[in-house]
Amino acid sequence: MRILLISEDNSLKTIVTKFGDNSDISVIIHDDDSNPIKVLSNYLSLQPSVIIIDDDYLAPNTVPILESMRKVNKKTKIIFATSDSSIELGKKVSQLGIYFYAIKPVDENEFRELLDSILKAKSQQYYEP
Secondary structure: OEEEEEOOOHHHHHHHHHHHHOOOOEEEEEOOOOOHHHHHHHHHHHOOOEEEEEHHHHOOOHHHHHHHHHHHOOOOEEEEEEOOOOHHHHHHHHOOOOOEEEEOOOOHHHHHHHHHHHHHHHHHHHHOO
């Protein structure tokens, strides 16, 4: 399974990288360019099972990027992280099929449990008769 983290947040990078180190998960970090075209291109070329999107890194382009990702693949699990706790943003992104909405700073243990649950669900999908 591949996880694509789109963020410059060192805390998120550390949590996700540690998780990848302790499992057979491939973690790719996109933190070099917040240009929407480059973000979408990276997403299309990698075809990750899980995307962790940091709104603080992509704003104000986060919602259009999410809409484009959803048009390409509705099955990708999207974890949305933000320090913006506004209801307006929550309404916008919840309509896009977000798997999990996290307000930063995220708790490392809770985030690891979330990633573990996604990993378990994915492995059950692959092995069910």
